[in-house]
Amino acid sequence: MPTHSPPPAPPQSRDDYDVVIVGAGFCGASAATLLRRAVPGCRVLLIDRNRTTTHKVGEATVEVSARFMTDVLGIGEHLRTCQLPKHGLRFWFTDARGRRLEEMSEIGPAAAPPLSTFQLDRSVLDEHIVSQAVEAGAELVRPATVRSWDEGWPRQAISLSDADGQMRTVTCRWLLDASGRAAFVARRKRLLERTDDHPTNAVWARWEGVHDLDGPAFVGSPDGSGADSGADSGREGSPRLRPLRARRRLATNHFCGRGWWCWMIPLACGRTSVGLVWDSTLFDLPGEGDVQQRYQQFVRRQDGLRELLEGAHPVEGDVMAYRHLPYRSRRFADRGWLLLGDAGMFLDPFYSPGLDQASISTFSAVQVVRDDLMRQASRAGSAAPGNDGDPASEEELDAALTSHDRRFDRSYRRWLEALYLGKYRLMGDAELATTAFLVDTALYYLGVVGPVYRHVDAFANPVFGLDLPQSTWSYRSMRWFSRRLQRLAEVRRRQGTYGRRNLGWRPRVVTFRLGPPALRPLAQGIAYWMRMEGSALLHSVVGRRRPATAPAATDVSSPPDESRRVA
Secondary structure, eight states, rough: OOOOSOOOOOOSSSEEEEEEEOOSSHHHHHHHHHHHHSSTTTTTTESSSSSSSSOOOOOOOOHHHHHHHIIIOOOOOHHHHSSSSSSOOEEOOSSSSSGGGBBBBOOOOOOSSSSSOOOOOOOHHHHHHHHHHHHHHHHEESSSEEEEEEESSSSSSEEEEETTEEEEEEEEEHHHHEEEGGOOOHHTTOOOOTTSSOOOOEEEEESSSSSTTTTHHOEEEEEEEOSSSSSSOOTTOOOOOOOOOOOOTTTEEEEEEEEEEEEEOTTSSOOEEEEEETTTTTTOOOOSSHHHHHHHHHHHHHHHHHHTTTTTTEEETOEEEEESOOOOOOEETTTTTOOOOGEEEESTTTTOOOHHHHHHHHHHHHHHHHHHHHHHHHHSSSSSOOOOOOHHHHHHHHHHHHHHHHHHHHHHHHIIIITTTTGGGTTOHHHHHHHHHHHHHHHHIIIIIIHHHOOOGGGGGTTSSSSSSHHHHHEEEEEHHHHHHHHHHHHHHHOOOOTTTBBBOOOOOOOOSSSGGGGGHHHHHHHHHHHHHHHHHHHHHHHHOOOOOOTTOOOOSSOOOOGGOOO
């Protein structure tokens, strides 16, 4: 983001700021850094309730957020030296009969992806970005709690208290809300609403002692012998999993069943993030005890996870859960405030979109504030300066805020409908889930990754946010395809063929690349879809009925009893 001049005139009071940011995590610290670079004279105050940054989810990047961090924030060296590279997405499926890893269907790339992505220890990453913001000239106050917000325009007041209970009141022109799910602005303005047509829930923890998917217990020793170091090994002298140039451990590994999926993400500190996400209309978390105890019981007995977690344990006090994941604010911006990242919306952790949304919303909000501060600076430096009520300036600002608000509102609903509604119906079938993965990711490369790699200004536009013919066509195409796959899922369940390739299927997945090569995985996904359509039609015509695969013990084909639902 380019630097502009002249900077705004410095405020008269030390408690008077151009921008106050609530929350010093990824979004807040990134916004502070970019604002100080773009408008070096602006005064930015970062407020955070924690003394240091803490562990949080959002540990896997995809291509858009990786581009933002490396080429906009400029923290590529930190990512390369202090975090782990990510080797794509990998999916595992089973028929839930106590299968071993080598028996399960495995879908994932054979080689590391050409575009850099990363697995993140968020406490380390966020602390690095906070330090970068302070070095850029932002003021940091933590731990501190915001006690009140006196909204106004062009100035507003915020009262906060520090760890000793000392009160302080600051004023600012702009308030940026980067408070995450606490949603400081949206909750106070009663703008927050949950998305009831996608009732997903999550529980997760960081684990110690997780077995290495690339270790000798699974792929053999360098001398060609097998091993039995902890995890149940295969035949002596025989690797259990085929060798790959990509590292299985460095991928985001997904263990999937109908209505649920588990993630497994390695961290540079040696721990492993293991999470469970489920749709409460399709699946009920079984077991005894509270949600954390049931989570541990569930992941320890699932095929694949059972072997990897043998002898491992979650970090004490680090197990967390969210009830009902998706939500949104009815507004994303107005005079004096803008929402960043999870303070404005959250969709679903599948495909790791959280940091993409954080990157895009931060970049776009910074553009709005930067342009407004530069207009103020220009008037302040002119021979006949205007004032905050200048009609032309106010009209330009209102147009920018209206555009920002409409784009993010449109993006949320379209992205939800095109990618997530009904997706959990596919997750217990390897063919359906793989087809969706290929098509979704190819279209992501063509319509989202490609533009931001051509020019960083594309970060100002959220996914499907522009009201353009091509954007509308892409959204409608993805939504239609998703609905068609869901229809096939129901047909397969009736015919008894749902999950028919959940054992031993290892298709060659085409590597995702920018430009026309992204059409190859798209074609592969469409070919799988057409084959499934033909198979379903043939099955229906000839009246063939194969025995249904026995569902997993945790599979629920109808909505769970309300008394047992964890939401």
